[in-house]
Amino acid sequence: xxxxxxxxxxxxxxxxxxxxxxxxxxxxxxxxxxxxxxxxxxxxxxxxxxxxxxxxxxxxxxxxxxxxxxxxxxxxxxxxxxxxxxxxxxxxxxxxxxxxxxxxxxxxxxxxxxxxxx
Amino acid sequence: xxxxxxxxxxxxxxxxxxxxxxxxxxxxxxxxxxxxxxxxxxxxxxxxxxxxxxxxxxxxxxxxxxxxxxxxxxxxxxxxxxxxxxxxxxxxxxxxxxxxxxxxxxxx
Numbered sequence: 001x002x003x004x005x006x007x008x009x010x011x012x013x014x015x016x017x018x019x020x021x022x023x024x025x026x027x028x029x030x031x032x033x034x035x036x037x038x039x040x041x042x043x044x045x046x047x048x049x050x051x052x053x054x055x056x057x058x059x060x061x062x063x064x065x066x067x068x069x070x071x072x073x074x075x076x077x078x079x080x081x082x083x084x085x086x087x088x089x090x091x092x093x094x095x096x097x098x099x100x101x102x103x104x105x106x107x108x109x110x111x112x113x114x115x116x117x118x
Numbered sequence: 119x120x121x122x123x124x125x126x127x128x129x130x131x132x133x134x135x136x137x138x139x140x141x142x143x144x145x146x147x148x149x150x151x152x153x154x155x156x157x158x159x160x161x162x163x164x165x166x167x168x169x170x171x172x173x174x175x176x177x178x179x180x181x182x183x184x185x186x187x188x189x190x191x192x193x194x195x196x197x198x199x200x201x202x203x204x205x206x207x208x209x210x211x212x213x214x215x216x217x218x219x220x221x222x223x224x225x226x
Contacts, residue, residue: 047216103210104153104168
């Protein structure tokens with residue numbers, strides 16, 4: 001079964017850091033781009049970051065550029081999101097998603113909640 | 119920067135009826151870079167349609183997509199109670215890259 005499972009969310013103070021992980025299984029991980037998408041409470045979906053299949057290319061939404069870093073370990077079938085200088089507006093459920101063809105996201109994890117609050 | 123506008127905000131219909139959801143982009147987009155997702159409360163989104171009109175694996179044929187340019191449509195031909203959800207359109211452009219609409223809530 002194709003699946004991705006996020007972990008690492010939690011409560012962090014403003015200005016703090018957190019690293020999210022996304023473990024993939026059921027498919028050849030190194031063949032796929034991977035993404036992070038977030039959803040603030042009661043709000044819509046927002047793209048955060050993507051990494052290409054070999055880790056050599058990354059992009060970020062303007063709102064997180066310079067603060068978040070995406071990376072992957074193809075030997076461990078895992079993608080990461082290092083989040084620094086966290087702000088209250090980063091509070092959201094963070095979803096890991098697999099890139100299917102045509103720039104769509106064809107497999108999503110259950111999400112991990114990040115709460116930034118003092 | 120591209121802006122996606124979904125309409126209506128909420129759609130209230132009965133089982134068996136047809137639902138038509140609209141997604142309008144502020145600039146022309148390649149139809150092959152458009153998608154639709156379904157999200158039920160407390161669940162992750164699920165890909166329904168990609169490349170404007172291709173159904174994702176396991177998606178019933180009552181879901182269909184169409185459109186090109188700036189206007190894209192998701193149609194649910196015969197609503198079932200389990201179709202109650204929020205539906206999001208998503209487009210890919212060069213900048214910003216992946217953009218979602220604000221969602222349409224379908225109540226059955």
